[in-house]
Amino acid sequence: MSLIEGRAVCRYFGGVNALANVNFAIEKGSIVGLIGPNGAGKTTLFNVMAGTIKPTTGRILFHGEDVTDQPAYRICRKGIARTFQIPRPFGTMTCLENVVVGIINNLNGPYVKSDVEDKARIALKFVGLGDLIATEARNLNVVQKKKLEIARALATGPEILLLDEVLGGLNTQEIGEAIEFIRLLRDKQNITIFWIEHIMGAIMQAAERVIVLDQGTVLMEGTPREVVSDQRVIRAYLGE
Amino acid sequence: MSQTKKICCVAALAIVLLSLLPWSLGVYKLHVMIVCFFYVMMAASWNLIAGYTGQVSFGHAAFAGIGAYASALLSLKAGVSPWIGVILGTLIAAVLGFCLGVICLKMGGIYLSLTTLGFSAIIQIVIINEYEITRGTMGLQVPGFFAEYSKLSYYYLLLIGALITLAVVYAAIHSRLGVNFRAVQNDERAAASLGVNVVRVRVLAFTISSALAGFAGGLYGHYLLLITPEIPSLDQQFLVLSMTVIGGMGSFAGPIIGAFSLEILSEYIRVYGEYHVLVFGLVALVAARFAPRGIVGIAQDIGMVKRLRRLMAPAVRGRA
């Protein structure tokens, strides 16, 4: 059984078919890239998977269980975490408090404040925000806000992490480090990664499979190599 | 933690001063202080929902009215002691707050404001028109807490009531729940994506806040000995709102400062007629626009500027 599966997922916004009959399946422990031109429906698919918005029709299955009608907070507690393409930090709260939110709403044991804060500190250090623990999130720059998105999402203890364009604003070296970081998440913490990215090189290096969306439908799916040499993909990206 | 220690010191000092203060006050000033305590309770509990979760309720005065009339009627019709009456009045306000919260907080945003505005109007109309039970605008005579009426006893009672309210608010905002309050206020969608049950958090905040308003109303009613539909009026609501906004929404000290300063100020300007609520409302509007963190925010900003100056001073001198 796949870890997470989408069946005939459709989402309409007025006349726009952001998602039109999308089918996909992601295996546990894999790194899967999601690519496609602007407006292809990638973010909308993440929103639907995370329960942030509901599909017009279609189903999302997690561990074979239909979670389509569950509210976002329950989907998170089941083990699906996501970042937002445009970061949505809790601006008036410190970085530490931002991460604490993710931890305290996904506790299995009793609540011990000092333990929670230790855990949050570790999560922040892990993404490279160790020096900004007490900084209010609104004072971060965009790259730092994206790191905070990841720290918060990881703090919920997910089985699968949905990353929405987290590499924007990084230089070549930092991109390399970020790819290492994402691999580490999968290898050491056994977190499945579903990853939207514009930077093709990064996807090519890290992902094992790639799904290509175009105008709300799956254009093709395959290994990175297959995808970049496919005529339809090249046309979708280059031909207008 | 020096921050916590500092807060404890300030609180202890304030409590000692406030317990010694009445020996130097006359009857009139004692009364003003008692009313201040009532408004501290009202503003601090309204701040919990409005300042910490960003949900503006217009039903806070109505819940105070529910607490006051529930306790009064229980003691008048059922012979319940006012002490028990206040507790029951608090519970009734909590239950009604919970029901109202469940009905309209799912929708979020402006719906709580609209629903509580309507609720508030209904409560007042019912109290005015159910003359047989509530004596309408004539007012309902209610028994006091003490066999012998003394302003001093009420001073301490309301002081303790205010301390209880502040303790509950403090505990709420410094608990796990408080972190969720602020997360929800900042960004509901992001909060939900991190596992926060947004509706539950909002309903809880509204229930606690409404219960505390009921508690305040109950105590106040048995102090006044005559309760009227003035307690659950929109005038009262806007006064509480103004106190919180001017003092500083979303800060612990803000509503306390706002309640004392506006209540004492309104005693001075009352001679010019009952326009003070209107004036406060206008000032609150201006504050919300230009100083959204109120007096507390302004004080913090001044403190920051001073600290910066002190830090800069050696550098400036060095250059000269």
Ligand SMILES: Nc1ncnc2c1ncn2[C@@H]1O[C@H](COP(=O)(O)OP(=O)(O)O)[C@@H](O)[C@H]1O
């Ligand atoms: N909340 C919304 N309301 C209306 N239209 C939307 C909304 N969200 C997305 N869309 C539309 O759906 C399409 C897909 O958007 P999106 O999923 O953000 O694309 P991508 O992330 O692939 O760039 C776009 O045409 C976009 O304008």
Ligand SMILES: [Mg+2]
């Ligand atoms: Mg997008």
